[in-house]
Amino acid sequence: MTANILIVEDEALVAWNMKDILEHEGFTCVDIAPDLDTAAQYFDSSIDLALVDLNLRDGLTGPQIGMRLSSKGTRVIFITANPGQIPDGVDGTIGVLTKPTDDATLMAAVRYAIGSAAGEPVSPPTALKLFA
Template sequence: MTARILIVEDEMLVAMNLEGVLEDLGYEPVGIVPDLPAAVPFYDQKVDLALVDLNLRDGLTGPQIGARLSEKGVAVVFVTANPGLLGDGIAGAIGVITKPADETAVKDAVEYALGCRGGAQLAPPACLRLFG
């Protein structure tokens, strides 16, 4: 079964590039969310992983979206140019990769997050700063 991945990103070129990378890797991007109101419908959908930026169209709402998705059982990896804004992390989220993230970083972080969600004991990739 193909993993369903939500992209939470307001810069459309970045989001579309990420979507293409995920499709090339064989994953199913389920949507692009540019702000908090657009995220609400995804809280009750089957999503395996969310890649979440911090600063979105409506401000610093990425952490709120990530926390809510995590509460719903979604694996969350933040993707941001400002990882320091997360401090020690967001409860339930796996970690953060720094933008700009190349295809290898995205691949490694996604494989790690999905593997851990499936119960595997994996070594985290160098590109991913873990929380907790």
């Protein structure tokens, strides 16, 4: 299973840790975007999955980023310490993981997002709150 993944996260240590985990598992991290302007460069790119924090260095722009990416066919999982900021989810996105999360949960969520898009029989990890 391979995929191009965009990390949208403004905390450098968190972002680099996610990048290391993903690349160790064979995925390609296309970039780390700390804000809306940087993420916007990928709105028309071929990204399989985006892992998006809600609160970035330019404010609560994660939901907007997630909506724009998903409208272009990118699968989106939010990873945030504040899941209550999107209690009803964001149209077109998969769900939300609460930070901090462990490596195994992160990878289970990534495998679920990529596998379900490919029609594979995969189950979401219990920590991933799916949106309706």
